[in-house]
Amino acid sequence: MSSLGIYIHVPFCGRKCAYCDFYSTAYSRQAADGYISAVLRNLRHYSDRTRPTDTLYFGGGTPSLLTPDQLGNIITEVRTDFNLTPTAEITLEANPSALTRERLEKLRETGINRLSIGVQSMRDDELRFLDRTHDSARAERTVREAHAAGFGNISCDLMLALPGQTRDALLYSIDRLAELPIQHISAYILKVEDGTPFARDGIASQLPDGDLTAELYLAAVEALESRGFSQYEISNFARPGFESRHNTRYWKCEDYLGIGPAAHSCCGGVRFAVPRDLQAFIDSPVQPTEVTDDSPCSSQERIMLGLRLTEGIALSDFPDERSAIEKKIPALESAGYCRFDGERLSLTPRGFLMSNQIIGFLAF
Amino acid sequence: MANDKIRNFCIIAHIDHGKSTLADRILEKTETVQLRDMEDQLLDNMDIERERGITIKARAVRLKYTASDGEDYIFNLIDTPGHVDFNYEVSRSLAACEGAILVVDASQGIEAQTLANTYLAIEHDLEVVPVVNKIDLPSADPERVCAEVENVIGIPAMDAPRISAKMGTNIEAVLERIVTDIPAPKGDPEKPLKALIFDSYYDSYKGVIIYVRVKEGRVKVGDNIRLMATGAVFTVVEAGFMDATNLVNNGSLEAGEVGYIAASIKSIGDTRVGDTVTNNDDPCDEPLPGYRKVNPMVFSGIYPADGAKYGDLRDALEKLRLNDASLSFEPETSIALGFGFRCGFLGLLHMEIIQERLEREYNLDLITTAPSVIYKVTMTNGDVQYIDNPTNYPDPALISIAEEPMVKADILTPSEFVGNIMELCQDRRGIFKDMQYLDDTRVNLHYELPLNEIVYDFFDVLKSRTKGYASFDYEMLGYTPSKLVKLDILLNGEIVDALSFIIHADKAYARARKIAEKLKDNIPRQLFEVPIQAAIGGKIIGRENVKAMRKDVLAKCYGGDITRKKKLLEKQKEGKKRMRQLGTVEVPQEAFMSVLKLDS
Numbered sequence: 023m024s025s026l027g028i029y030i031h032v033p034f035c036g037r038k039c040a041y042c043d044f045y046s047t048a049y050s051r052q053a054a055d056g057y058i059s060a061v062l063r064n065l066r067h068y069s070d071r072t073r074p075t076d077t078l079y080f081g082g083g084t085p086s087l088l089t090p091d092q093l094g095n096i097i098t099e100v101r102t103d104f105n106l107t108p109t110a111e112i113t114l115e116a117n118p119s120a121l122t123r124e125r126l127e128k129l130r131e132t133g134i135n136r137l138s139i140g141v142q143s144m145r146d147d148e149l150r151f152l153d154r155t156h157d158s159a160r161a162e163r164t165v166r167e168a169h170a171a172g173f174g175n176i177s178c179d180l181m182l183a184l185p186g187q188t189r190d191a192l193l194y195s196i197d198r199l200a201e202l203p204i205q206h207i208s209a210y211i212l213k214v215e216d217g218t219p220f221a222r223d224g225i226a227s228q229l230p231d232g233d234l235t236a237e238l239y240l241a242a243v244e245a246l247e248s249r250g251f252s253q254y255e256i257s258n259f260a261r262p263g264f265e266s267r268h269n270t271r272y273w274k275c276e277d278y279l280g281i282g283p284a285a286h287s288c289c290g291g292v293r294f295a296v297p298r299d300l301q302a303f304i305d306s307p308v309q310p311t312e313v314t315d316d317s318p319c320s321s322q323e324r325i326m327l328g329l330r331l332t333e334g335i336a337l338s339d340f341p342d343e344r345s346a347i348e349k350k351i352p353a354l355e356s357a358g359y360c361r362f363d364g365e366r367l368s369l370t371p372r373g374f375l376m377s378n379q380i381i382g383f384l385a386f
Numbered sequence: 387m388a389n390d391k392i393r394n395f396c397i398i399a400h401i402d403h404g405k406s407t408l409a410d411r412i413l414e415k416t417e418t419v420q421l422r423d424m425e426d427q428l429l430d431n432m433d434i435e436r437e438r439g440i441t442i443k444a445r446a447v448r449l450k451y452t453a454s455d456g457e458d459y460i461f462n463l464i465d466t467p468g469h470v471d472f473n474y475e476v477s478r479s480l481a482a483c484e485g486a487i488l489v490v491d492a493s494q495g496i497e498a499q500t501l502a503n504t505y506l507a508i509e510h511d512l513e514v515v516p517v518v519n520k521i522d523l524p525s526a527d528p529e530r531v532c533a534e535v536e537n538v539i540g541i542p543a544m545d546a547p548r549i550s551a552k553m554g555t556n557i558e559a560v561l562e563r564i565v566t567d568i569p570a571p572k573g574d575p576e577k578p579l580k581a582l583i584f585d586s587y588y589d590s591y592k593g594v595i596i597y598v599r600v601k602e603g604r605v606k607v608g609d610n611i612r613l614m615a616t617g618a619v620f621t622v623v624e625a626g627f628m629d630a631t632n633l634v635n636n637g638s639l640e641a642g643e644v645g646y647i648a649a650s651i652k653s654i655g656d657t658r659v660g661d662t663v664t665n666n667d668d669p670c671d672e673p674l675p676g677y678r679k680v681n682p683m684v685f686s687g688i689y690p691a692d693g694a695k696y697g698d699l700r701d702a703l704e705k706l707r708l709n710d711a712s713l714s715f716e717p718e719t720s721i722a723l724g725f726g727f728r729c730g731f732l733g734l735l736h737m738e739i740i741q742e743r744l745e746r747e748y749n750l751d752l753i754t755t756a757p758s759v760i761y762k763v764t765m766t767n768g769d770v771q772y773i774d775n776p777t778n779y780p781d782p783a784l785i786s787i788a789e790e791p792m793v794k795a796d797i798l799t800p801s802e803f804v805g806n807i808m809e810l811c812q813d814r815r816g817i818f819k820d821m822q823y824l825d826d827t828r829v830n831l832h833y834e835l836p837l838n839e840i841v842y843d844f845f846d847v848l849k850s851r852t853k854g855y856a857s858f859d860y861e862m863l864g865y866t867p868s869k870l871v872k873l874d875i876l877l878n879g880e881i882v883d884a885l886s887f888i889i890h891a892d893k894a895y896a897r898a899r900k901i902a903e904k905l906k907d908n909i910p911r912q913l914f915e916v917p918i919q920a921a922i923g924g925k926i927i928g929r930e931n932v933k934a935m936r937k938d939v940l941a942k943c944y945g946g947d948i949t950r951k952k953k954l955l956e957k958q959k960e961g962k963k964r965m966r967q968l969g970t971v972e973v974p975q976e977a978f979m980s981v982l983k984l985d986s
Contacts, residue, residue: 029946211941236936257941272946286946293949314949323952353970357914357934378938378958379913383970386959 027077031282032085043215045284045298046083056304069103077268086116090128118156118164126171136175144198169203177206183235185228200249205264243371256374275319325385334368389642390570396464399489400497404519407551416449448627462644478584482599485513485568492526498859516546573641579603579665586657588708594651604640610666614673618656620649682730685774687755689726702748722884757841762789776886779872789865791837799856806851814839876919898928908977911935
């Protein structure tokens, strides 16, 4: 029986970041209580002790807005309803400004063993542009305190290709991050999503163009690799053994159950999503869902997702598509987009940058 | 009615000099049309004609006029196409008349088309009646224009009626001139039937309607007629004339008259303009002189932008051909563009009109290839080939002589632009013949030019270099040996057949460079770098490079929302459907169109 991962979407933010389009609402104690009860109810509903659950992920929103007690209650419920393995990876997304030394110690006691901290940059001018409530000093202090509190698996987010960002500015942030006691970095290219304040402010027109973005990305990959953070996915880098096990589920088409408004799931042979509506989530005995795909994990999807990983795809997993794909490989190889050893096909960093086109070329 | 009371005439004029307006006034004055039924420029009944101010197909109208001598006259006004592309049709229309009213704009004076058509009228022994129009304009100078007509054309013009067709001024003078100056038709109604077809169109109820001028004999309902060029025989169902809006079937036509015949003719191909109609049971000895089959001069591939519309394009072309026997087309396959048609046109304007009608009336989105002329190629083994599609151009090693068609061009211009025009003509490999001052400020330049130099954009460039003042007309001269080469365009090392063309060797480099630049600007950056090369034979003479795109990635694929990413890729795929896929290269249709206008 395959293992399961659980994702819990925490739809609260103290304030909304200008670039973010994940679902969140304003935090209130009352809403949080209703939300917690609904999460516990749903965990009982989906209860499955027949197979191991080896990842649990609190994403958001700002999950660190929940108290350690609230998070602890949820984790206890997960242990009751699911077969949570002793070595399970339990991740909490957190904002530097929400974490104090004391809180970090309490969080560690709940069983959370991995933090994903929304640092974004180690330059204060960039943090101001991103409208974050922390500065670089605060971010550094939080990371060091988390380490001191016993977190041995810490990830930091890093945003790249900000308007006006130079290569040196980016490498500065990477250097500062790499000095910290962290094991994982998620480095995202800033994208202006529809409906965000950035979109309304016309930030898209200020973004570096494709060529410059590519230069920044490649510089980041090189710098991270040379500092011991190996790339394992388009935007993810880790010291050996610290790859995010939960996120890897998405890319390997492994089962995951999502709980909370706007959470996505893929299990039982169906992809389904919960509407972006906190009140409906709170009011329903079982969270409302809509099926987004009733035959997921097709070859096309597995190619699309597998090629996000540096390990790529094994062509023996795609007997029907194999010959069509192999015909196209030489063109990709000679353009420097991929590596192929006769069996495994994987993209290079240059290939990752063009992955939409490449996946379209190969599988759509 | 006796022949001496009939006047058959046409109106010739340069675009915008007021031909249609004068025709309308004549219709109005003769009360052929009640004022309330008047729609401006009644004779032009195609939208495009109206918008462009040109008449594409000839029409004819019968009018009644009571002259100042108290007698009633029948006028047959035969409308002629003004443009050189339809030269042959003009010539057939003229052959149906005894006289022509020459309309000249009182401020513009004589233009290239005026000259071309007047000379044509004189060749047909027509009585030319000059009329100076637009005397209401502040810039009108009728005296100067009359002098110009006398000097340049050499016909008396000092007493030409000065009119304003727009204001209705002095139209009676024109009507009186028609009576007094234009000869009555001759012809014996008792001889065997001999009638000239000068136009035809397809009517979905009656079949093909042919417009005829009866030269000898008579034709009536029930007669068996034979069209002499094709040999086809039909039984006359209707014979009569046209008033301004309707066909009037009065049962017969006889020598001297202009009218129409309907005989349940299914195909317009049977009724060739210029052909002679005779009575199958009592035929004339020989047909009227001058008939020739009209051959297309300019060719272009026409493809539907959406390959699924191929059937629609074929249906549309077939419908257009019902009314336009000079349009030719046959299926053609391009590796780059898929299924389409190789179309032949009388000239550039004809080509533009057809393309525009296909797009406008049939709602088709088209990709057209660069227009080509017909090259004459004599092979080393003595065979002669005519090449209208660059793709079929033979291996140069097998060619002994290559020839290209030449035209004789008249360009009328204010003298200040002579320098610009000479520069343009020289650039287009023109051979200067002579130059003639029409008056102090206006010049007629004669050039011989290769047709392939004017099929692209010559007219547009001429207009822009003369602020719109120059006018241009041409006639075919025949073939002349030329250093021709086939220029191929390669994308990612593969020849794109739809972009190949034939060009003079001296111009190949410059053209190659421009095309490569245009393509570079119009081919978007994509997954792979796109080398653009221009080559003659195996030799690369120009290159550009569309650099590969650097970034197209969905960096974040989190929270397990896979569906969104998949939708994005499906949308990307949809977008690519609008592109032509050539190997790994994606070429938008604009790229094909961009190479058609290189100087703009």
